[in-house]
Amino acid sequence: DLGRNRFCYFSEDLEQELTKRHELVTLLRTAIDTEAIEVYYQPKVDLKTKEIIGAEALARLYDPSGKLISPLDFIPLAEETGLIHQLGEIILKQSCMAAKAWQKRGRPLQIAVNIAAKQFTNPEFCDSVAKVLELTGLDSSFLELEVTESSLMYDFDEALNVLNTLSSLGLSIAIDDFGTGYSSLSYLKFFPVNTLKIDQSFVKDMLGDEQSLDIVKAVIHLAKSLKLKLIAEGIEDAEQLQKLVALECEQGQGYMFSKPLPLKEFDQLLNH
Numbered sequence: 001d002l003g004r005n006r007f008c009y010f011s012e013d014l015e016q017e018l019t020k021r022h023e024l025v026t027l028l029r030t031a032i033d034t035e036a037i038e039v040y041y042q043p044k045v046d047l048k049t050k051e052i053i054g055a056e057a058l059a060r061l062y063d064p065s066g067k068l069i070s071p072l073d074f075i076p077l078a079e080e081t082g083l084i085h086q087l088g089e090i091i092l093k094q095s096c097m098a099a100k101a102w103q104k105r106g107r108p109l110q111i112a113v114n115i116a117a118k119q120f121t122n123p124e125f126c127d128s129v130a131k132v133l134e135l136t137g138l139d140s141s142f143l144e145l146e147v148t149e150s151s152l153m154y155d156f157d158e159a160l161n162v163l164n165t166l167s168s169l170g171l172s173i174a175i176d177d178f179g180t181g182y183s184s185l186s187y188l189k190f191f192p193v194n195t196l197k198i199d200q201s202f203v204k205d206m207l208g209d210e211q212s213l214d215i216v217k218a219v220i221h222l223a224k225s226l227k228l229k230l231i232a233e234g235i236e237d238a239e240q241l242q243k244l245v246a247l248e249c250e251q252g253q254g255y256m257f258s259k260p261l262p263l264k265e266f267d268q269l270l271n272h
């Protein structure tokens, strides 16, 4: 009886899925209680000089066996369960502490921290950012928050409020994964945005696919006309780099330069 078997498989899968989910939520709770979430740092580089000009903070979580769990798995769950607020604050605090340390060592770098949609729309978010800046003593000009277009489009007026408040704190705002949203571009006129990040899918495809290349060109042109900082994500090889330099894209990040690194290793890279 095929139908019944199928049902069996399905329900076993579902049960496994629920167990996995439950374990991950427990892990997230523990990570929050013990501040055991780790932040990795990926350099942002000047594409011409290859000099490190900043870093993006990317959260990493280990399961009890020491296996790394991707943020693509735990961030959505943290959002669903509301744990993202505490988790996000811990990540922000660690990131700002790292940036403060770089500054103290005479190597000031701006740190970019990803903000989930759920965090962004939390009424207490701006206060929590201000609190972390105060606590860590980081000058706000060294902090950039990366948000996606979809977090901004969820509630346009509210997003405008939040961005204005954040911007009045003196920090920068970047639009992450730019080009993958469905929104109109008009929001760029109203929102205090500083940086566009070209999504890595376009960089990945631009050498083999004319349309991706056209999108990359259009985003570079848009950033220049609007006087926004521009950064290309996901640069993996010399050909992509060469193309981006030819198109006058000035900043980038990607495995070609470095994967995201634990703080110690990032610091070693900085000292080179």
Ligand code: C2E
Residues within 6 Å of the ligand: 042, 057, 058, 059, 070, 071, 072, 075, 091, 114, 115, 116, 146, 176, 177, 200, 233, 234, 235, 236, 253, 254, 255, 256, 260
């Ligand atoms: P994102 O912010 O767009 O980050 C870029 C992702 O691309 C990172 O994956 C990074 O490790 C990866 N990457 C960097 N260079 C390359 C490259 O050359 N090739 C390829 N194939 N990938 C590259 P990661 O760390 O797994 O993060 C995935 C997403 O999870 C992030 O996308 C971001 O949306 C989210 N995320 C990560 N950390 C946090 C966090 O602390 N808070 C929040 N809210 N979201 C986070």
Ligand code: MG
Residues within 6 Å of the ligand: 056, 114, 146, 176
């Ligand atoms: Mg990002």
Ligand code: MG
Residues within 6 Å of the ligand: 176, 177, 197, 199, 200, 233
């Ligand atoms: Mg991105």
Ligand code: MG
Residues within 6 Å of the ligand: 177
């Ligand atoms: Mg992304």
